[in-house]
Amino acid sequence: MCGIVGYIGRQDALPILIAGLHRLEYRGYDSSGVAVLARTGLKVHKAAGKVRQMEATLPRRLKGTVGIAHTRWATHGEPTDANAHPHLDCSGNIAVVHNGIIENAADLRAELEASGHVFHSETDTEVLAHLIEAIGGELDQAVRQALTAIQGTYGIAVLDARQPDRIVAARNGSPVVIGIGEKEMFVASDVAALVRHTAHVVYLDDREVAVVEAGGYRTVNLDDEPTSKAPATVQWGHEAYDRGEHEHYMLKEILEQPEACERTLKGRLDLQFNTAHLGGLNLTPRDLLDIKRVKILGCGSAYYSGIGGAHLIETLTRVPADAEAASEFRYRNPVIEKDCLYVAVSQSGETADTLAAVHEVQRKGG
Ligand code: GLU
Secondary structure (H helix, E strand, O other): OOEEEEEEOOOOHHHHHHHHHHHOHHHOOOEEEEEEEEOOEEEEEEEEOOHHHHHHOOOOOOOOOEEEEEEEOOOOOOOOOOOOOOEEOOOOOEEEEEEOOEOOHHHHHHHHHHOOOOOOOOOOOHHHHHHHHHHOOOHHHHHHHHHHOOOEOEEEEEEEOOOOOOEEEEEEEOOOEEEEOOOOEEEEOOHHHOOOOOOEEEEOOOOEEEEEEOOEEEEEEOOOOEEOOOOEEOOOOHHHHOOOOOOOHHHHHHHOHHHHHHHHHOOOEEOOOOEEOOOOOOOOHHHHHHOOEEEEEEOOHHHHHHHHHHHHHHHHHOOOEEEEEHHHHOOOOOOOOOOEEEEEOOOOOOOHHHHHHHHHHHHOOO
């Protein structure tokens, strides 16, 4: 899953969207695109490759104060211009950007095609645009109903040229955060894309839909019941999210390792009493002593650091510990042991496979 940026307010949306996409580049992606609500309707521009390649071919006039943008990491269909997001419905009024995977996309697509909808990409995402079009009416209601027909994970932002006063966003297993500004609002998959504009954010929960307008937002669950959210304040300044003078983000992260390790231990390691304080670990000393095994679950570099962590835990505690790729774990019908401590590690956001592995552990009583 990759990146989403959305803006609604009084400023020119395009530069904000493009800057936001650059902020999300550190996550990796294969293509990008933007949709802006111009006076003459929805204008979409997208291209395979780097954000700057998409930027280089942007039409000169793409003015509007509402827009959504995306960096894609292909799961359904090659990284091509046509498969890049945003995706449109048949009328060209509805634009969707999506992170995640729609598991029942093939069935939904067949139904929609049978009823006359014409698809322009191979993606699972495009199904959503047509489904919202088929339902029709108020955008928020149509999005909510469309999501009840979908199985899978999503973080989405949706625009409708006929309802230019709103962006509808929703999440299930793929993060979405709303940024609150002065008479302007932001939507993103990661605070990194909006810290330059605001420190006040609201994180959506799974199966939650938000209607975001320039002056505010409201949220409901998939059953259309209002939910209440408390805005949070992002603690870190935007410099922390900048690449600075480093050539690329990975180099920045490598060079930050000593400081990051120190920060991790600070306030937790109690040298005076030879102990450690692990806030948030809801286990009594008794529970801890009952642990017979530790399993760390993660994907990619989170999995690799899990291997390192398991090694350390086993060395220091003499409790057997290992790490496993969460993406394999969730599919192999694992035996869940009652006295095993499962630790999920996720880098920078939330990894769908790691969350699914946690749900698998919980479903089986772990
Ligand atoms: N499944 C969608 C696609 O292949 C979204 C991928 C993503 O999360 O970037 O287009």
